[in-house]
Structure formats: structure tokens, C-alpha cells
Amino acid sequence: MYAQMVTSEGGKARDEMTPEECAFQDRIDRGERIEPKDWMPEGYRKTLIRQIGQHAHSEVVGQLPEGNWITRAPTLERKQILLAKVQDEAGHGLYLYSAAETLGVSRDELTEMLLAGKMKYSSIFNYPTLTWADIGAVGWLVDGAAIMNQVPLQRTSYGPYARAMVRICKEESFHQRQGYSIMMTMARGTADQKAMAQDALNRFWYPSLMMFGPSDKDSVHSAQSMAWKIKINTNDELRQKFVDQTVPQARFLGLEIPDPDLVWNEEKGGYDFSQPDWSEFYEVLKGNGPCNAERMEARIEAWEDGAWVREGLMAHAEKRAAAHAAE
Amino acid sequence: MSSEWPLWEVFIRGQHGLNHRHVGSLHAPSAEMAIQNARDVYTRRNEGVSIWVVRSNDITASAPSDKGPLFEPSNAKVYRHPTFFDIPDDVGHM
Numbered sequence: 458m459y460a461q462m463v464t465s466e467g468g469k470a471r472d473e474m475t476p477e478e479c480a481f482q483d484r485i486d487r488g489e490r491i492e493p494k495d496w497m498p499e500g501y502r503k504t505l506i507r508q509i510g511q512h513a514h515s516e517v518v519g520q521l522p523e524g525n526w527i528t529r530a531p532t533l534e535r536k537q538i539l540l541a542k543v544q545d546e547a548g549h550g551l552y553l554y555s556a557a558e559t560l561g562v563s564r565d566e567l568t569e570m571l572l573a574g575k576m577k578y579s580s581i582f583n584y585p586t587l588t589w590a591d592i593g594a595v596g597w598l599v600d601g602a603a604i605m606n607q608v609p610l611q612r613t614s615y616g617p618y619a620r621a622m623v624r625i626c627k628e629e630s631f632h633q634r635q636g637y638s639i640m641m642t643m644a645r646g647t648a649d650q651k652a653m654a655q656d657a658l659n660r661f662w663y664p665s666l667m668m669f670g671p672s673d674k675d676s677v678h679s680a681q682s683m684a685w686k687i688k689i690n691t692n693d694e695l696r697q698k699f700v701d702q703t704v705p706q707a708r709f710l711g712l713e714i715p716d717p718d719l720v721w722n723e724e725k726g727g728y729d730f731s732q733p734d735w736s737e738f739y740e741v742l743k744g745n746g747p748c749n750a751e752r753m754e755a756r757i758e759a760w761e762d763g764a765w766v767r768e769g770l771m772a773h774a775e776k777r778a779a780a781h782a783a784e
Numbered sequence: 785m786s787s788e789w790p791l792w793e794v795f796i797r798g799q800h801g802l803n804h805r806h807v808g809s810l811h812a813p814s815a816e817m818a819i820q821n822a823r824d825v826y827t828r829r830n831e832g833v834s835i836w837v838v839r840s841n842d843i844t845a846s847a848p849s850d851k852g853p854l855f856e857p858s859n860a861k862v863y864r865h866p867t868f869f870d871i872p873d874d875v876g877h878m
């Protein structure tokens with residue numbers, strides 16, 4: 458997802474837990490929210506920083522593929538809409554960084570870890586947006602997949618994270634609808650426009666399925682995160698839900714899911730579908746996707762070129778505060 | 785030079801005359817900039833008509849371990865709730 462393959466620390470059986478750890482797990486099992494000043498196991502804190510930080514980085518880096526089209530949107534209205542959507546994503550990054558900061562890491566530390574390659578962001582943002590139809594596909598599929606993951610996280614055990622998710626979910630449905638609206642317009646347009654929409658779906662389908670991460674039904678990390686309720690569903694559950702929801706939407710557009718093995722399975726009440734190429738996924742995570750280098754360059758450039766503004770505004774504020782105090 | 789902007793807590797009062805409510809936090813170099821940034825992030829969809837910002841460092845919070853001693857006394861005083869009193873139906877609405 459926006460946080461993929463987060464390794465969790467901890468993983469203790471109940472009889473190995475200290476009394477404090479037992480009491481903590483009891484609180485979570487009772488459905489209580491953990492708040493910043495509450496006692497928590499070090500593993501819970503570290504895993505959350507990793508997960509929320511990765512989620513925040515994804516929101517911010519995720520602005521780049523869409524920002525690519527703001528100046529080239531086909532109409533002024535579409536341009537305003539896309540601008541608002543990308544601005545929302547900046548806000549999502551802020552909410553999540555703020556949630557992570559309550560765990561004792563600073564915003565600058567998180568940024569520096571991203572820029573040093575010590576933290577990750579979602580694999581999906583390492584794919585290019587080549588045509589305007591890609592902006593439709595991103596809103597429809599990428600934000601759609603994000604919603605699948607974020608809705609259950611509104612019930613996550615860590616209070617600030619859950620509250621950030623509530624705010625984010627309120628805004629996401631605009632994102633998905635504006636994407637689908639672009640797809641509808643193109644699918645009903647000329648033959649060339651419809652072909653562009655199909656091409657965008659072809660390229661974004663499997664990367665979207667990868668967003669949920671590889672199957673984690675046997676993963677100890679996921680088991681720990683689920684015990685802590687910082688992960689609510691397995692990756693396979695969410696992927697299945699996403700496919701089942703998306704197939705009819707594609708049919709409505711008159712577009713075809715690029716999977717010859719896609720078939721309704723009456724028994725399970727869902728579609729059978731092909732897995733993405735997981736070796737491609739691991740390559741992208743390692744930094745070898747089509748746009749990894751470009752994305753990191755853009756983030757580093759923004760951080761470095763913005764330094765004088767950050768420092769200058771701080772110096773100005775300090776000078777004014779000092780003058781005020783001297784009065 | 786590290787010049788991380790301080791953290792501010794943001795409170796917003798909505799249209800309908802309710803109290804200011806905590807909505808989140810953000811970094812800004814000064815109070816004025818914090819208000820500007822809060823306007824840009826936290827009032828994008830008619831959420832409010834008034835913004836307060838306060839430095840996070842200036843907030844004093846109760847400790848979670850005090851939960852018992854702080855709040856227990858009021859839990860015991862059930863007569864503070866109107867439902868404590870049985871008023872016969874014949875009295876009418878009260």
C-alpha cells in the first residue's frame with residue numbers, strides 16, 4: 458500500500474511479555490486507542506514511525522506524477538481540479554508527518570531519512586504519467602486502492618494515526634471521482650481518446666495491484682502489526698476487494714482489464730485474477746523502477762533549493778521576536 | 785544550519801457557533817505564518833470561520849497515569865446527571 462512491506466519489531470508470545478507489555482496488548486484487544494503520552498513497547502513505536510513515515514512520504518512523492526500534468530491539463534477547469542487534488546495530497550503528507558512526530562521523531566529527520574534512501578515510499582509513484590488519460594487512471598485506480606487501505610485504518614490503535622486517516626478519507630473520494638470522471642470523458646470520446654484510456658488502464662492495472670504488497674498470509678511482520686491493530690486486513694483481502702470493486706467500473710467505461718485469466722468465481726463470490734509480476738515489484742522497491750531516480754532527484758532538489766527560504770523565515774521570525782521582547 | 789520551524793497546534797471554529805476545536809498541527813516560523821498555513825490546509829472546504837494557533841510547547845497536558853486520580857472523583861458523583869432523579873411522568877416535561 459502507501460506503506461508496503463513495513464517490517465515490524467516485537468512479535469512476542471503472551472507468555473514472553475512483561476506485565477507492561479501484557480497490559481498494553483490488553484488495551485489494544487479491548488479496542489482502546491493508544492495516545493502519544495501513553496506507555497508503549499519500543500517495537501510498536503518504531504514500527505509505527507516506519508509505517509506512518511512511509512505513508513507520509515508516499516503522499517508527498519505522489520504529488521510528482523500528477524504535478525507533471527498541471528500545466529498541460531486539457532481545460533482550465535480540469536487544471537483547477539487537478540491542482541486542488543495535488544494540494545490535498547500535500548495536506549495528507551502534513552497530517553501523517555504530524556502523527557509520526559507525536560512518536561518522538563522530527564519532521565526534518567523523516568525528510569532526511571527519505572532523501573538518504575533510508576525510508577521508502579509506495580512503489581506506484583515510480584511509474585511515469587505519459588498521457589492525460591494516466592491522470593484519470595491514477596485518480597481512479599491509485600487513489601481507489603489507497604482508499605481500500607485507508608478506510609479500515611481509521612480504526613487503527615494509535616489515536617493520532619487514526620485521526621489523520623479520518624481527515625484523509627474525507628478527501629479521497631473527491632480524488633477517485635475526479636479520476637473516474639476523466640476516464641468517462643475519454644472513454645466516450647473519439648476512438649483515439651478511448652484508446653488512450655485503455656492504454657492507461659493497461660499500464661496502471663498491475664502496478665495498482667502491487668500497491669497492496671505481496672501476499673502476507675505467512676508473514677510474521679504482518680501478524681505482529683495486526684495484533685497491534687496498525688494493520689487491519691491482509692494484503693490479499695484488500696487486493697481482492699479492490700479487484701471486485703474495479704472490474705464493474707471498467708466495464709461501465711467499456712474498457713478491458715488487461716488480464717485474460719480474469720473470471721468471476723461464483724463459489725468465493727469474487728473474481729479470480731492474475732498476480733502482478735512480483736520480481737518487477739522488488740526491483741522497483743530496490744530503486745530500479747522507471748522513475749525512482751527522477752522522483753528522488755526532484756525531492757532532493759526541492760529540499761535543497763528551499764533551504765534558504767526555511768532559514769530566512771526562521772531568522773526573520775527570531776529577529777522580530779527579539780525586537781518585540783526588547784520593547 | 786538546522787532551522788526546523790516550531791510546531792503549532794491548530795484550532796478551528798466552524799460556522800455554527802460551536803467552540804474552537806483542535807484539528808491538527810503544522811510547522812511555521814511565526815504565529816502569522818501558522819495562521820496562513822492553517823488557512824491553506826485546514827479550511828479548504830468551509831470548515832471554519834475562525835482560527836487559533838498555539839505553540840505546541842506551550843501546552844501543558846495531564847499525564848495518562850493521572851487518569852484515575854483526576855477523573856475518578858467525578859465518576860462517583862452520579863447525582864450530577866439529570867437521569868439520577870426519578871420524576872413521575874405526571875409532572876410533565878422537565
Ligand SMILES: [Fe+2]
Nearest residue numbers: 516546549625
Ligand atoms: Fe492522499
Ligand SMILES: [Fe+2]
Nearest residue numbers: 519546600603
Ligand atoms: Fe493519494
Ligand SMILES: [Fe+2]
Nearest residue numbers: 546600629632
Ligand atoms: Fe488522494
